[in-house]
Amino acid sequence: MADGHHEGALGQVYGAKAPEEVAALYDRWADTYDAEMAAAGYRHPSIALALLARYLPRGATPVLDAGCGTGLVGEWLGIVGYPQVEGLDLSTGMLERAKAKGAYAQLHNLALGGPLPFADGHFAGIVSAGVFTTGHVGAEGLDELIRICRPGGTIVLTVKNTLWEGGFAARIAELERQGLVKCIEETEPYVSMPGETGTVPSRGLALKR
Numbered sequence: 001m002a003d004g005h006h007e008g009a010l011g012q013v014y015g016a017k018a019p020e021e022v023a024a025l026y027d028r029w030a031d032t033y034d035a036e037m038a039a040a041g042y043r044h045p046s047i048a049l050a051l052l053a054r055y056l057p058r059g060a061t062p063v064l065d066a067g068c069g070t071g072l073v074g075e076w077l078g079i080v081g082y083p084q085v086e087g088l089d090l091s092t093g094m095l096e097r098a099k100a101k102g103a104y105a106q107l108h109n110l111a112l113g114g115p116l117p118f119a120d121g122h123f124a125g126i127v128s129a130g131v132f133t134t135g136h137v138g139a140e141g142l143d144e145l146i147r148i149c150r151p152g153g154t155i156v157l158t159v160k161n162t163l164w165e166g167g168f169a170a171r172i173a174e175l176e177r178q179g180l181v182k183c184i185e186e187t188e189p190y191v192s193m194p195g196e197t198g199t200v201p202s203r204g205l206a207l208k209r
Contacts, residue, residue: 044158044192044202045072048129051185051206053080056154060124062086062105066112066145067131071098078103082125088112112141121150130192132168133160133202139171146180146209155181155207161189161200172205181207 056063058081065074068087077085087104089095090111099107110116112131126149131137149155159168175181189201 043190043194044129044204045076047187047190047204048127048156048158049073049076049080051156051187051204052077052125052127052154055156055184055206055208056082056125059083060153062123063125063127064088064118064123064148065104066126066128067137068098068104068107069094069130071101071103073127073129074098074103075101077127086123088116112137112144114144116144116148118148120147121153122148123153124150125154125156127156129156129158132157132163138163138166139168142171142175146175146207149209151209153209155209157205157207158192158202159205160202164203172207181209184208 052063060082061084063077063082063085065071065077065085065087068074068089069091071087074085074087084105085103086106086108087095087098088108088110089098090109092109095107095109098104108117112128126145128141128145132139132141145155172181172183176183183205185204185206187204189203191199192202193199
């Protein structure tokens, strides 16, 4: 998925209120998404991949790409040694693009933020790049990701500063106090799309279940 700000597709996505509206915007964007994000220097997928590979052993299965979009992360996960990757996204148009890349064992048309149809502790690792951001998913999406990650597993997220300062950091601290996760790495804030102006910085997080 995306994280940045400009007058085109991203601007429309951030103004969307309902998941159905977000899905429709991404459906229309699917054909040009990869090229546009590459041109903007989109950093979330590579930073999230680096964090996951640092903490999740090679060969761990299965891995969930939560908010997989067109499958940018899924392709790389397979290359670096995670043999079974599943993806979920709320946009059917994006999922069609991801399917065409052949990188996913399964793809699920689902939205983060509500209940997910996976068993407790199902995934060894979860990565969610560019999803916890304006107009997408807030801290309410954390609980289900934690539930479906197995004890000892790794969850990697990118989080936009507006969310981080608006309750996300406090929620992570509360989850740590409850013993549900431990934050094992937090990157310095970085701009996710250097090719765009006015972008609010984000940070990468690695959580151990």
